[in-house]
Amino acid sequence: MRILIAGAGPAGSLTGILLARGGHDVVLVDRAEFPRDKACGDVIGPLALAVLDRVGVELGANRHRIGSMWLGFEGREMLMPARPGLGHRGFGLTIRRRDFDDILYRQALSEGALSRAGVVSGVERRGDRLVARIGDQSDEFDVVVGADGANSSVARSMNMTDPGRILLGFALRRHIRGSTKADRVDLLLGNGPTATPGYGWVFDQGDDQLNLGIGIGVGSDRSRAKGARELLDRYQQDLVDRDIVNLDGAYQEMGGWLKMGLVGTRAAGDGVYLVGDAAGLVNPFQGEGIAAALVSAWLCASVIDRFGAEGAHAYRSAIHEHFGGFLSTGYLAQSIALGHPKVADLAMRSLVGAGSRSERIASAWGIFWNDLTQYSGPQTGSFGAWLALTVGKRLAGATRARASWDD
Ligand SMILES: Cc1cc2nc3c(=O)[nH]c(=O)nc-3n(C[C@H](O)[C@H](O)[C@H](O)COP(=O)(O)OP(=O)(O)OC[C@H]3O[C@@H](n4cnc5c(N)ncnc54)[C@H](O)[C@@H]3O)c2cc1C
Incomplete structure (x- = not known):
């Protein structure tokens, strides 16, 4: 079976590792030359680390750990503790995406995937083959995996997304020399002209560098991301004014789209599978995507190994089972925050206020919003x-906040 994987980010490279290891003929195509950077908070969360452990991907020693962090809103804050759960450790790692993605990409090649540089501009079905346009050439495959990120050409060309229904966010991060008292995320709701709901973050990278950024929800309307830089400037200044960070010198900035909640997306059909951001x-709630990229890669490789091009139903079921409940809850929360900011404001004020007084509530929220509920085991807050x-x-079921257009 000849398989094209379009995109060699975490989702594509892990799918490539697993399929090549299973003896399949894998061609891994990316438009970028590796190593390449990617806009990210650079946090590889505990669930992502658990998947990588299981696959046998070595990330190297002495990586910087990230664990408990503060969640702030309008002058209140609560400490979300990070504890080990079922199969995962009680911390994540901060690794720059230039390094992290390169480790996975090189491993895919060492397991036998063939690398090819080029832009995959579209895929179409011709009889029992899938024909992909890669650069100025066409090539035939039995199966195509769209791992080409939030603006997936594979998904677009195979009509697997409904642009009017997808739930988008935009996030902007800065790598900047400095220090912080503690890693933190701040919820930003409706303060000023810029599009919100959103959040800001500052994460210590362990090498005198900070990753400082903001993410905002824009629904399906990309123009709402216009005010992102202004919001980030204000957030950064606020952290300085409150003495939470000390900054020193110039920064390097990078932004990117987040495609969230599975909504408006059919994850598989007709020999084509979408993984990670493409799906x-x-x-x-908080913009993490690497863990889901890796879990979906795992599910996708298992389905392809078993069903080849005929596994669309099995893959969609697995995706809905793993992600549907949480993502439809998140979709509902985003819709409320976008349409009724006052309701979201009251909810966040109450949550962070209660969490500042009760460790149990802060811990419960930390587990829930990191989508670790099913892996938490018995611990405070589970x-x-x-x-x-x-x-x-x-609530998501009752209000028809459906996770996908075809379930
Ligand atoms: C600012 C920001 C901060 C974030 N912070 C975090 C965080 O701290 N932790 C976390 O877990 N997640 C974070 N995310 C989300 C995370 O970056 C993504 O969920 C993750 O990268 C998804 O991996 P992927 O492999 O699906 O897609 P990507 O990582 O986007 O990889 C897609 C690959 O496809 C290639 N490609 C795209 N189009 C084509 C094409 N047409 N042809 C060929 N190749 C193509 C690209 O070059 C790229 O290499 C953040 C996102 C942003 C924007």
């Missing part, structure tokens, strides 16, 4: 996280 799997997910799923 719209980014966490709508019942609260389960309750939040159960209620969220019910």
Whole structure:
């Protein structure tokens, strides 16, 4: 079976590792030359690390750990503790995407995937073959995996996304020399002319550098991302004024789209599978996407190994089972925050206020919004996280905040 994987980010490279290891004929195509950077908070979360451990990807020693962090909103803040759960450790790592993605990409090649440089501009079905346009050439495959990120050409050319329904975010990060007292995320709701809901973050990278950024929800309207830089400038200045960070010198800035909540996306059909951001799997609460990219790669490679080009139904079911409940809850929360900012404001004020007084509530929120509920095991806050997910799923079902257009 000849398989094209379009895109060699974490989702594409891990799919490539697993399929090549399974003896399949894999061609891994990326438009960029590796190593290449990617806009990111550079946090590889605990679930992502657990998947990489299981696959046997070595990230190298002495990486900087990231664990408990503050969540702030309008002058209140709560500390979300990070604890080990079922199969995952109680911390993530900060690794620059230029390095992290390169490690995965090189491993895919060493497992036997063939690398090819070029832009995949579209895929079409011709009889029992899929024909992909790569650069100025056409090539035939049995199966195509779209791992080409939030603006996936594979998904677009195969009509697998509905642009009017997708849930987008835009995020902008700065690598900047400096120090912070503690890693933190701040919720930013409706303050000023810029598009919100959103959040800001500052993460220590462990080498006198900070990753400082903001993300904002824009629904399906990309023009709402216009004010992102202004929002980031204000957030950065606020951190300086509050003495939370010390900054020193120039920064390097990079932005990118987040495709969230699985909504408006059909994850597979007709021999084509979407993984990672192409499938719209980014966490709508806090913008994490690497863990979902890796889990979807794992699911996708297992389905292709078993069903070849005929596994669309199995893959969609697996995606909905793994991500549907949480992502539809996140979709509902984003829709409320976009349409009714006052309701979101009250909810966040109450949550962070309660979490500042109760470790149990802060921990429950930390587990829930990092989508670790099903892996948390018995620990402080796990019942609260389960309750939040159960209620969220019910509400999402009742309000028809569907996770996908075809379930
Ligand atoms: C500013 C920002 C901060 C973020 N912070 C975090 C974080 O801290 N932690 C976290 O887990 N997630 C974070 N995310 C989300 C995370 O970056 C993504 O979810 C993750 O990169 C998804 O991996 P992927 O492999 O699906 O896609 P990508 O990493 O986007 O990889 C797609 C690859 O496809 C290639 N490509 C694209 N189009 C084509 C084409 N037509 N032909 C050939 N190749 C193509 C690209 O060059 C790229 O290499 C952040 C995102 C942003 C924008």
